[in-house]
Amino acid sequence: MIGAGLWKSRARKTEQVHCWRPRRSAFGELVQWDTSEHDWLEGRGPVRYLVRMIDDASSWSWGRRFVERDASSHNMAVFWEYLEKNGRMVEVYTDRDSMFAVPPRPKESEPERIQADRLTQMGRALRELGIG
Secondary structure, three states, X not given: OOXXXXXXXXXXXXXXXXXXXXXXXXXXXXXXXXXXXXXXXOOOOOOEEEEEEEEOOOOXXXXXXXXOOOOHHHHHHHHHHHHHHHOOOOEEEOOOOOOOOOOOOOOOOOOHHHHHOOOOHHHHHHHHHOOO
16 A cells, blocks of 8 residues: 555654542542633623632632722632632642742842742631641
8 A cells, every 4th residue: 555654754742731639538638719701791780700719629618709990909819719618628739820929039139038938818728727
């Protein structure tokens, strides 16, 4: 057969983009936390942000709060409501938004005390509560 070797040589190799991980086994082990910007009112009002926390084990959702901007104060309010209702989670998973992400790593020569102070307000709250 002419050309049969061509098909084999052109076979595409699929790359695994995301490595799926198993869900956590118990409620509160990991909570995914995000804010989404969307035209929730379908043009009948201003664009709002939905602050939401989702338990990884059960997919239970919390924080159905629409806010005018994605701010630490709004996220902290949803976080506090979650803690009052469910208690402390073990870890949170967030995107790299500036309210969650630690600023760029300091120079190795800086003392550890200065490095610890580089946390965001949300990072400090999580650290004080012992949440990863």
